[in-house]
Amino acid sequence: MEAATTTTTSSQPRQRRLKRKRAAALASDPELERLNSLPWNPTFPRNNDEDDNNNGNDPFAMLATGSNELEGGFLSLEEIDEADYAFSFPEPQTNEKKNQNKKKSKLDENVKEEGKKEEADAGVGGGSEGGSDEVEVKKEKKKDKKKKKKKKTKKNKKKKEEEEEEEEKEEEAVTESQNVEKPDTGSIDIDAKDDDVVGEEDFDETEFYAWNELRLHPLLMKAIYKLGFKEPTPIQKACVPAAAHQGKDVIGAAETGSGKTLAFGLPILQRILEEREKATKMEEERGEEPEKYAPTGILRALIIAPTRELAIQVTDHLKAVAKYINVRVTPIVGGILAEKQERLLKSRPEIVVGTPGRLWELMSGGEKHLVELHSLSFFVLDEADRMVQNGHFKELQSIIDMLPMSNISTEDNSQHAQNCVTVSSYQRKKRQTLVFSATVALSADFRKKLKRGLVKQKQSVTDELNSIETLSERAGMRSNAAIIDLTNPSILAAKLEESFIECREEDKDAYLYYILTLHGQGRTIVFCTSIAALRHISSILRILGIDVWTLHAQMQQRARLKAMDRFRENENGILVATDVAARGLDIPGVRTVVHYQLPHSAEVYVHRSGRTARASAEGCSIALVSPKETSKFASLLKSFSKDNFQRFPLQNSYMPEVLKRLSLARQIDKITRKDSQVKAEKNWFDRNANSVELVTENDDSEEERVNKHKQMKASSKQLKTLQQELKMLISRPLQSNTFSHRYLAGAGVTPVMQEQLLQLAKQKLNDRPGSGVGKKGKLVVIGQDCVEALQALRNAGEEVRMDVKDFAGKRRNIENRKRKRKEEKKRLRDQRRKQKRKLKQDNE
Numbered sequence: 001m002e003a004a005t006t007t008t009t010s011s012q013p014r015q016r017r018l019k020r021k022r023a024a025a026l027a028s029d030p031e032l033e034r035l036n037s038l039p040w041n042p043t044f045p046r047n048n049d050e051d052d053n054n055n056g057n058d059p060f061a062m063l064a065t066g067s068n069e070l071e072g073g074f075l076s077l078e079e080i081d082e083a084d085y086a087f088s089f090p091e092p093q094t095n096e097k098k099n100q101n102k103k104k105s106k107l108d109e110n111v112k113e114e115g116k117k118e119e120a121d122a123g124v125g126g127g128s129e130g131g132s133d134e135v136e137v138k139k140e141k142k143k144d145k146k147k148k149k150k151k152k153t154k155k156n157k158k159k160k161e162e163e164e165e166e167e168e169k170e171e172e173a174v175t176e177s178q179n180v181e182k183p184d185t186g187s188i189d190i191d192a193k194d195d196d197v198v199g200e201e202d203f204d205e206t207e208f209y210a211w212n213e214l215r216l217h218p219l220l221m222k223a224i225y226k227l228g229f230k231e232p233t234p235i236q237k238a239c240v241p242a243a244a245h246q247g248k249d250v251i252g253a254a255e256t257g258s259g260k261t262l263a264f265g266l267p268i269l270q271r272i273l274e275e276r277e278k279a280t281k282m283e284e285e286r287g288e289e290p291e292k293y294a295p296t297g298i299l300r301a302l303i304i305a306p307t308r309e310l311a312i313q314v315t316d317h318l319k320a321v322a323k324y325i326n327v328r329v330t331p332i333v334g335g336i337l338a339e340k341q342e343r344l345l346k347s348r349p350e351i352v353v354g355t356p357g358r359l360w361e362l363m364s365g366g367e368k369h370l371v372e373l374h375s376l377s378f379f380v381l382d383e384a385d386r387m388v389q390n391g392h393f394k395e396l397q398s399i400i401d402m403l404p405m406s407n408i409s410t411e412d413n414s415q416h417a418q419n420c421v422t423v424s425s426y427q428r429k430k431r432q433t434l435v436f437s438a439t440v441a442l443s444a445d446f447r448k449k450l451k452r453g454l455v456k457q458k459q460s461v462t463d464e465l466n467s468i469e470t471l472s473e474r475a476g477m478r479s480n481a482a483i484i485d486l487t488n489p490s491i492l493a494a495k496l497e498e499s500f501i502e503c504r505e506e507d508k509d510a511y512l513y514y515i516l517t518l519h520g521q522g523r524t525i526v527f528c529t530s531i532a533a534l535r536h537i538s539s540i541l542r543i544l545g546i547d548v549w550t551l552h553a554q555m556q557q558r559a560r561l562k563a564m565d566r567f568r569e570n571e572n573g574i575l576v577a578t579d580v581a582a583r584g585l586d587i588p589g590v591r592t593v594v595h596y597q598l599p600h601s602a603e604v605y606v607h608r609s610g611r612t613a614r615a616s617a618e619g620c621s622i623a624l625v626s627p628k629e630t631s632k633f634a635s636l637l638k639s640f641s642k643d644n645f646q647r648f649p650l651q652n653s654y655m656p657e658v659l660k661r662l663s664l665a666r667q668i669d670k671i672t673r674k675d676s677q678v679k680a681e682k683n684w685f686d687r688n689a690n691s692v693e694l695v696t697e698n699d700d701s702e703e704e705r706v707n708k709h710k711q712m713k714a715s716s717k718q719l720k721t722l723q724q725e726l727k728m729l730i731s732r733p734l735q736s737n738t739f740s741h742r743y744l745a746g747a748g749v750t751p752v753m754q755e756q757l758l759q760l761a762k763q764k765l766n767d768r769p770g771s772g773v774g775k776k777g778k779l780v781v782i783g784q785d786c787v788e789a790l791q792a793l794r795n796a797g798e799e800v801r802m803d804v805k806d807f808a809g810k811r812r813n814i815e816n817r818k819r820k821r822k823e824e825k826k827r828l829r830d831q832r833r834k835q836k837r838k839l840k841q842d843n844e
């Protein structure tokens with residue numbers, strides 16, 4: 001800890017003062033004392049810079065490689081429908097709010113304390129009963145004054161907080177790190193968050209004991225306490241020792257939501273902190289320049305993510321763990337003014353998280369901070385499998401080509417380090433390449449190659465960046481890279497329960513409505529592959545009175561943000577999305593994922609389903625499988641080495657009512673679509689006519705006009721009737737055939753149903769006071785009051801053994817039958833033609 005509190009240049013008097021101040025702060029800070037007592041060893045055994053193989057003594061060596069090198073399920077890579085867009089993301093599972101409140105109450109307490117102190121100073125402390133009236137009046141006046149003052153202080157503070165919040169929002173998630181304004185001293189800035197020391201006393205570090213083996217810096221641990229992460233996730237446990245303590249390159253694969261961001265984030269921050277400490281030590285002991293060991297104002301880690309929203313999410317996550325250290329993290333993504341980002345880069349952040357397009361735009365434009373890469377210590381590819389798909393690799397290739405060579409001797413490296421004046425051998429130690437994904441697929445050949453150390457230099461690698469192997473090689477992945485593959489053979493999240501419903505294509509709406517109505521607890525995401533399908537179901541569901549938010553690539557960015565915000569706000573929210581939302585989105589409380597249409601590839605299925613069951617939470621996925629999709633489903637099962645799936649339990653007694661409502665909704669949808677189409681066409685015609693200054697005339701005859709008017713009236717009347725009928729139906733809970741107004745039993749009551757039941761009860765009471773449902777005129781709900789999809793699945797899911805061969809056989813049979821029918825038709829047609837021709841000839 002001592003090192004953590006020292007300054008960089010003790011020769012300068014100002015910094016000496018700072019140092020004393022920090023030491024005093026440390027002495028008086030019980031929190032830091034407590035952290036100091038943690039079993040953390042500040043002298044890390046690693047950092048034998050030039051030696052990557054010094055894992056002999058490292059107890060974590062085993063973890064990082066051997067035992068974890070399981071073969072994961074290898075999936076085929078296919079194109080996914082993903083577009084560039086941006087979101088603002090919530091802080092990753094922080095106790096921020098709690099602490100903000102505490103902060104506020106602490107502020108209030110301070111204000112109170114101030115008041116008390118002033119009272120004491122003024123000699124007007126409470127309990128002076130024997131004082132004269134004059135004194136009492138004075139006291140009162142003073143109290144009033146103080147009250148006003150307190151109020152004012154509170155008001156000012158609140159205003160200030162609000163202003164700060166506004167400012168933060170304005171930066172559109174591209175906010176600089178909290179401590180960006182601080183001068184970069186190159187040392188750990190304990191004071192950086194002096195104002196934020198509240199609320200940390202109430203955690204018990206013994207609960208976080210599992211982190212000790214990772215030997216993370218106390219200031220990182222402090223942030224982890226604050227985040228409330230009791231133990232590292234398996235991928236973090238495996239990656240931190242390999243990347244942070246052994247300095248290895250890592251290829252990491254673990255299920256969705258398993259904490260991969262910190263698996264690469266923590267080693268980066270740890271290395272920066274270690275270097276700073278070493279710099280301080282060397283300066284103190286040998287009077288060496290700190291810059292030599294811990295360069296400042298230079299890019300240290302470049303993280304590339306495939307989409308804007310992911311880049312921003314990763315940034316937020318890293319900022320949360322870098323809360324107590326002076327390390328700046330900046331996202332560089334499209335959709336935000338390039339000038340604004342250049343301005344952010346002027347603050348010279350140590351870590352940049354970007355999307356390939358915008359990064360390359362700035363790099364190719366010569367952006368200084370992004371091209372001075374000689375001290376880059378980490379090159380990270382997040383969601384690496386997406387990177388090798390089309391649309392990304394050209395820019396990625398160019399970015400990788402800008403990286404200074406690694407895997408070469410220090411002397412050679414120095415030749416490549418352009419613009420490099422003060423690069424020391426310490427900094428110039430090998431750059432670490434970290435490649436992560438939930439569905440990373442490495443060929444056995446590449447694994448062997450890595451083990452044999454046959455990694456080529458980038459010049460010799462083919463120009464095609466079409467595989468993770470080539471990408472990793474090109475980025476300079478070293479031969480002793482740790483391959484940490486924690487994906488289980490099915491690659492799906494451990495706590496995810498999967499199920500399916502076999503149904504006809506035209507019945508999918510009905511089953512979706514059924515799921516959302518009877519099992520709509522928690523957040524649900526409904527995935528479609530096409531925007532047309534998304535539009536169709538969101539329209540139908542809205543008509544059926546279900547609030548849904550939509551998200552697809554053709555939406556304006558603002559609308560996307562709004563949809564995400566609303567979805568996040570509502571704990572039972574429903575989002576209908578295309579695969580733009582399949583990757584990386586980390587929204588807590590997503591309980592159910594519905595695959596309305598099956599995705600194009602197994603990978604996308606994994607990522608879609610991975611929006612639920614994140615970070616040790618549970619969740620379930622339901623795939624609606626039409627006969628056309630059975631072969632796709634079969635190949636999915638094959639990819640996951642699964643031969644059994646659960647059939648989602650359905651209570652068919654609800655279906656008649658579901659279908660009735662749906663039929664009404666479809667009719668309403670058809671009429672409204674037709675109306676709006678007619679209106680849109682008319683508007684378009686008028687607009688175009690106006691633009692060329694044409695006077696439009698109605699060519700219709702009187703009779704035609706009257707008929708049209710009649711038709712419109714009839715259709716609007718029909719619409720009203722349908723709407724009323726549907727309104728009446730959806731005003732009461734979904735009823736099964738066996739529904740009794742006296743006893744409601746069955747699949748459970750959703751929040752929507754509960755509300756409906758209450759309304760129904762009220763309605764009944766109003767209609768016939770005293771004779772409503774139940775004995776005393778009250779509606780009594782007995783039994784399960786909430787059945788969420790996962791629960792329903794656990795209660796009554798039916799394990800179905802799927803014979804993939806059988807699937808394929810069935811599919812072949814269907815195709816054969818189709819082919820035969822076609823051939824038969826063709827034969828009959830030809831026969832008829834022949835007969836006709838013959839008849840014609842006979843007649844002639």
Ligand SMILES: Nc1ncnc2c1ncn2[C@@H]1O[C@H](COP(=O)(O)OP(=O)(O)OP(=O)(O)O)[C@@H](O)[C@H]1O
Pocket residue numbers: 092093228229230231232233236254255256257258259260261262437438583584585586610614615
């Ligand atoms: N050690 C931990 N304990 C508890 N929660 C954690 C821990 N580490 C990370 N988390 C939380 O787990 C969630 C998922 O983390 P993250 O987004 O890094 O997962 P991921 O593996 O990258 O997922 P995906 O593959 O879907 O992108 C986040 O909300 C994060 O805050």
